[in-house]
Amino acid sequence: MSPTRADSAVRIVVVHPDLLGTYGDGGNGVILARRLQWRGLAAELVEATSGAPVPATGDVYCLGGGEDGPEARSAAELAPGSPLGRAVESGAAVLAVCAGFQVIGSSFPGAGGAEHAGIGLIDVRSRKGSGRRAVGELVTRPDPALGLPELTGYENHGAVTELGRGVEPLARVVSGVGNGTEDGAEGARSGRVFCTYMHGPVLARNPALADAVLESVTGALAPLDDTEAEDLRSERLAAARRSRPGLWRRVVSRG
Amino acid sequence: MAARLGPAVGGLSRRLGAGGGGVIGGRVTLALDPSALPRLAAGRRSALVSGTNGKTTTTRLLARALETAGPVVTNAGGANLPYGLVAALSAAPPDASRAALEVDEAYLGRVADAVHPEAVVLLNLSRDQLDRINEVRMLAGRWRTAVSALAPSTAVVANADDPMVVWGAQPARRVIWVAAGMSWRLDASGCPACEGRIVFSGEAAWSCTCGFTRPPVDVWLEGSDMVTAGSSAPASRSSHSAPRRLTLDLALPGRCNRANAAMAVTAAEVMGADAERAAAALATVADVDGRYGVVRVGGAGARLLLAKNPAGWAEIFDLLTPAPAPVVVAINARVADGRDPSWLWDVPFERLAGRTVVATGERCRDLAVRLRYAEVAHETVPDLTGAVARAAALAPPAPPAAAGPSVPPVDVVANYTSFQSLRRLAA
Helix, strand or coil: CCCCCCCCCCEEEEEECCCCCCCCCCHHHHHHHHHHCCCCEEEEEEECCCCCCCCCCEEEEEECCCCHHHHHHHHHHHHCHHHHHHHHHHHCCEEEHHHHHHHHHCCEEEHHCCCEEECCCCCEEECCCCCCCEEEEEEEEEEEHHHHCCCEEEEECCCEEECCCCCEEEEEEEEEECCCCCCCEEEEEEEEEEECCCCCCCCCCHHHHHHHHHHHHHHHCCCCHHHHHHHHHHHHHHHHHHHHHCCHHHHHHHH | HHHHHHHHCCCCCHHCCCCCCCCHHHHHHHHHHHHHHHHHHCCEEEEECCCCCHHHHHHHHHHHHHHCCCCCCECCCCCCCCHHHHHHHHCCCCCCCEEEEECCCHHHHHHHHHHHCCCCEECCCCCCCCHHCCCCHHHHHHHHHHCCCCCCCCCCEECCCCCCHHHHHHHCCCEEEECCCCCCCCCCCCCCCCCEEEEEECCCEEEEECCCCCCCCEEECCEEEEEEEECCCCCCCCCCCEEEEEEEECCCCCHHHHHHHHHHHHHHHCCCHHHHHHHHHHCCCEEEEEEEEEEECCCEEEEEECCCHHHHHHHHHCCCCCCCCCEEECCCCCCHHHHHHHHHHCCCCCHHHHCCCCECCHHHHHHHHHHHHHCEEECCCCCCCHHHHHHHHHCCCCCCCCCCCCCCCCCEEECCCHHHHHHHHHH
């Protein structure tokens, strides 16, 4: 159950970049592969475009954000005998972002708001939100069990996502919307499946999360020089703090 | 009253150094008189130009093409929201009976309702400013509504190579399909008609199993020639009878600008211009609102290129001075740029390997991380002037025999607001 693939290349599969890649999410695959290569480990990056079966032999699967129609298309193609499900059972990790997060759940709102079946890899349900679309900087505090620093990203989604039993949030919202539920949950985690609404790609700003995903299949990895990513993190975390409503706005809005 | 007060406020804004004056003047006019746009457009033969990329350039080319038939009013500065149009029309010379107007892609329907255009040019649709636009398909859907409401005589000049544009233009009663090309396809894989999958085959064919497919084209490019289908085209499409070939001898570089020119000439002809004279006039457009121009920034020469999304970048790589020449890339993420620069990950910056990229602008740190993962040598200089100076210092000297400055101008690729900042620095 603990596939350390030192003997062969770690295979990173970007699932349907032509349907689920609206927010540059393909970058997550590039980042994971480079971080392995920089440590002297062999990595293989596979782009599994729609219209053909997704390879079942991946070690990490990345799914990104997409529009309603393409999201439904992706779910329909992945559904029959989901190779993702089988791969996860045999030890692969998944990073599912935004629409990808919705697709691997049980259901999500398709174009026009009708409920659409997801592939049921984890027990989460997404529904159309009643308020405004969640758009903007998102800062969260991850599950302490992960031992990660604050996460920073950008979100842009209309749906609200409820987590089923046995599924933990990836993090709690510090500022922004996240899953849109009362409890301030953001994303989801179940074993080696990592989900988030932070698109971006999320791993560019959060190298520690990239390594957490990788280490879930490779075991412990040596540190890298992430000075530039740390500079970007500090800048975005500071920008999110500045844009939070100040006391005067809260007072005014209480009227 | 509103008609006079708007321009007066614009003049005041200019004198105070607050801006070009057009936008604030237009805002004031529109606030005082919400019907200003239809009133100012009435009696003019107008063309609207919309799309994600190439709006400003195509509008400029169209204005020049239309000038062969008489005076033209245009919003040359790229202010393409209703108040920008009001400002341009308010300042129009009284004899400008034709208008070439750039329109933000999300405002096409509203502006068309007000202006009653004679031609509508639809260039392309791709991811850009997603924090504001949300979905490319949503825009295409709004275009469908917009073109459905056009007068039957209005000609929609639309890019047949872009499935999103075809979906948006399809309900129009009169369409002239132009093979204007599409170098960025990743927003068009999911069929907008059925949630199926669009399959692209080769340069110029695409279709979905639901029957949604590339329409037969009326106008296409062969090298630098613009070819127009002949009389086999239904009368409702092209108005002339014989097949025709016009050479597009442009000062602007690149295939995308030849496509923009073909769209402009087609629209100009719809509006009564002679196609041959219109095409010939385009050779005189060398600089579009600063794009492709060489300016001095600090002490160094800079050639300014605009690229604000992956589709725009797809056209830029081939225009750059070859490696090892350094490149400055300037990235902001203000409202007009889109607040989220995630799109940097869709640009194949790996293609800049072999040179040093100087990352600058307010979001240079996002760019630096992208370049690190692309394994492209780079330096980060947040200040624009400092970045251009640094690139000039990195540039290989010109060969001794060459005339002119010893350091050639460095290529600066900027997104929207960083481009505007560079122009102001150069002014």
